[in-house]
Amino acid sequence: MEIRVNPTRMELNQLKKRLQMALRGHKLLKDKRDELISQFLERVRKNKELREEIEAELTAAMAKFLLARAVMPAEMLEEALMYPTTRLSLTVEKQNIMSVYAPRLSWKQEASTRGEESSIYPYGFVGTSAELDSSIETLAKILPKLMELAELEKAVQLLADEIEKTRRRVNALEYVLIPRMQETVRYITMKLDENERAALTRLMKIKDIVRAKV
């Protein structure tokens, strides 16, 4: 399918310019897509490994917690965990991956306002079980990894979206817009040539007629 235009020289020039622009855009977008994909692959591999690791560890930690819950009365457990000693403060920055903006998380654990040196355990050791201690310890160890995973996974999701969009654009240019314009350029050129030939034959014919009269 070609674009409906008047087959004039001006249109042809304009169209050629547009075609050139489209070709350039296509090349740029293609480069962008390739780079995005390589960035994406790098991250998604890490993401997969990290997630598998975390899922195993987290399940174990939660199982331990369940055990702790089983050996302690529920009220006591809740009481023990009621006031956390640490507070998590999280700051978010933007990181730019090929003009895809993904959050970069940086965080630190602060002891909440208490004079004494605080541990991650918000309770005394009387009345709580060892299972609880170990489950909380494992959780505390997993948390940094979880934050890393959060950052990675968000980047992966956003990149996937962007890649999809870019790929659509590349394909639209490659398979629709550019062929259509090329076809139209051909159509106009042919039409112009045809006109030229028509003019030429007309002139020759007229010349013949004029010569016959003389």
Add this chain to the structure above:
Amino acid sequence: MSMYKIAVIGDKDSILGFKTLGVTTFPVVDAGAALAVLKQVSREKYAVLFITEELAQHLEDPIAELNKRFLPVVLPIPNNKGTLGIGISKVKESVEKAIGADILFRKEG
């Protein structure tokens, strides 16, 4: 620079341990309650949101909506019954969306 918070949504038995780490916990029992929490939390200053897979599987659409945004990060995590494989399958979906074919997991399947 502003401070953000972290939240975890899930059944009580799985998530209570997070409380000691300074993470805000939202114990819920069913998907409906989780959705309400999710809506509330996404309006507030939470940057990271852990949600158990058990609940996440019922809330695919709202989570997908949040995933398109810059913040918050919604992260499905396994609960104490083990993983349902939702987290991994989401990663897989991203790969399929981006590349068009699943090149990362194919070797295993």
